Amino acid sequence: MEKAREVLKDVFGFQSFRLSQEKAISRLIVDNENALVVFPTGGGKSLVYQVPGLCLDVSLQITFHVCSFIYSPIYQGLTLVISPLIALMKDQVDSLVSRGVNAASLDSTQPPERSKWIKAEVLAGKMKILYVAPERLNNEGFVNMMTQVKISLLAVDEAHSRFAVELDVERVLCLTATATPSVSADICSSFLIAKEGVFSTPVFRPNLSLRIEVAETLDEKIDRVVPLLKTRTGPSIIYVTLQKQTEEVANYLMPHGIDAMVYHAGLPSDRREKIQTAFMESKDGVVVCTIAFGMGIDKADIRQVIHLYMPKSLENYSQEVGRAGRDGVTSTCVMFLSSLDIPTLEGFCRGDTCSKQDLELWLQEVATKVPAPDGTLDFNHYKQGKDYDIRANVLGLCYAHLELDHGYIRAITPFYSFYEITPLNSS
Ligand code: ADP
Numbered sequence: 328m329e330k331a332r333e334v335l336k337d338v339f340g341f342q343s344f345r346l347s348q349e350k351a352i353s354r355l356i357v358d359n360e361n362a363l364v365v366f367p368t369g370g371g372k373s374l375v376y377q378v379p380g381l382c383l384d385v386s387l388q389i390t391f392h393v394c395s396f397i398y399s400p401i402y403q404g405l406t407l408v409i410s411p412l413i414a415l416m417k418d419q420v421d422s423l424v425s426r427g428v429n430a431a432s433l434d435s436t437q438p439p440e441r442s443k444w445i446k447a448e449v450l451a452g453k454m455k456i457l458y459v460a461p462e463r464l465n466n467e468g469f470v471n472m473m474t475q476v477k478i479s480l481l482a483v484d485e486a487h488s489r490f491a492v493e494l495d496v497e498r499v500l501c502l503t504a505t506a507t508p509s510v511s512a513d514i515c516s517s518f519l520i521a522k523e524g525v526f527s528t529p530v531f532r533p534n535l536s537l538r539i540e541v542a543e544t545l546d547e548k549i550d551r552v553v554p555l556l557k558t559r560t561g562p563s564i565i566y567v568t569l570q571k572q573t574e575e576v577a578n579y580l581m582p583h584g585i586d587a588m589v590y591h592a593g594l595p596s597d598r599r600e601k602i603q604t605a606f607m608e609s610k611d612g613v614v615v616c617t618i619a620f621g622m623g624i625d626k627a628d629i630r631q632v633i634h635l636y637m638p639k640s641l642e643n644y645s646q647e648v649g650r651a652g653r654d655g656v657t658s659t660c661v662m663f664l665s666s667l668d669i670p671t672l673e674g675f676c677r678g679d680t681c682s683k684q685d686l687e688l689w690l691q692e693v694a695t696k697v698p699a700p701d702g703t704l705d706f707n708h709y710k711q712g713k714d715y716d717i718r719a720n721v722l723g724l725c726y727a728h729l730e731l732d733h734g735y736i737r738a739i740t741p742f743y744s745f746y747e748i749t750p751l752n753s754s
């Protein structure tokens with residue numbers, strides 16, 4: 328690990344490791360085991376493979392140098408990074424090259440001479456870190472080349488994306504920003520990662536206040552939302568499930584003197600762009616939108632994120648509330664629960680609605696599976712079918728509140744009244 332700290336300082340110019348970077352790196356280069364890293368965006372995932380990429384290389388070089396009179400030529404290990412976005416790969420490569428690291432990305436946009444040079448460097452054992460898109464693993468020529476080099480580390484960025492890895496690699500590192508316990512279990516079983524190899528940093532945002540409220544009808548919800556909007560201290564986002572709900576809600580708000588913009592994927596692109604710009608530039612704008620809004624939104628001072636309807640998954644929820652308060656200033660996130668919204672949500676997620684019978688069966692099951700006060704809950708149980716998945720996500724939603732809000736009773740109570748279940752551990 329001394330080598331890793333040296334590389335961190337000398338190559339990257341950083342004084343110390345962040346979060347669980349050090350533990351994860353040690354797992355890879357000291358224990359020689361696979362690992363999964365779950366850090367939020369900006370948490371510093373890249374360093375977890377870049378540092379080993381350089382350390383593993385050096386140690387190999389030394390080993391082979393000592394016995395180079397027996398084994399020649401000197402053979403170096405490669406760190407192969409699978410990354411889904413060409414633009415991100417390029418940024419990473421540029422930054423590595425500027426630090427004197429021999430790194431490159433192989434992609435279809437490159438001139439043939441460049442690809443040829445990269446391949447030669449790889450085959451000569453000179454390339455240290457090589458980035459490719461997942462599709463490249465279907466390319467026979469590429470796979471052939473990879474069987475001729477020693478891959479010390481395979482790093483899979485955004486490990487959600489699925490592909491078969493048929494390469495012989497010494498260790499695997501998977502990286503992702505969001506993973507529920509079941510997604511994380513999935514990745515671990517696909518890439519043979521032991522429990523001890525999972526390093527996650529809870530996305531703890533102390534400046535976000537997360538709240539759930541039960542309100543059955545839209546009228547009821549509007550009654551509660553209007554005061555929140557009237558006293559707002561900055562831009563606010565209101566998420567709804569369906570496109571037509573954006574207009575409906577904006578019309579409900581109008582008589583209260585709240586002039587909300589609407590945004591959804593069904594609007595023409597010039598209109599969408601206009602609204603996005605207006606919101607980005609506003610000091611206290613209100614936008615009623617579907618999940619289509621937010622992709623490119625990196626506005627630091629969003630003070631409220633309101634889910635008028637339940638988001639469709641835990642990942643969606645954490646991503647959407649995560650847009651609030653990026654500047655660190657106290658911000659509020661309120662989500663409304665209503666049993667009336669369940670059919671729409673399920674229809675939206677599954678393409679059809681579940682029968683009353685299904686729901687009852689599921690409720691019985693949930694009744695025996697309530698989370699313990701320590702927050703433990705076996706999500707895998709709900710992984711068997713797609714139907715279960717969505718409902719588990721609804722359940723997971725409340726679980727997130729348990730974790731993030733630390734308000735066990737406050738968070739869990741609306742959930743049970745919502746499903747009319749009596750918590751088992753209340754007696
Ligand atoms: P992620 O992939 O998790 O979204 P990145 O790997 O792109 O995050 O890192 C985000 C930023 O944090 C980068 O600018 C990176 O240089 C910086 N960073 C990462 N680790 C450290 C560290 N230990 N000390 C200081 N800055 C760091």
Ligand code: MG
Pocket residue numbers: 372373484
């Ligand atoms: Mg990244």
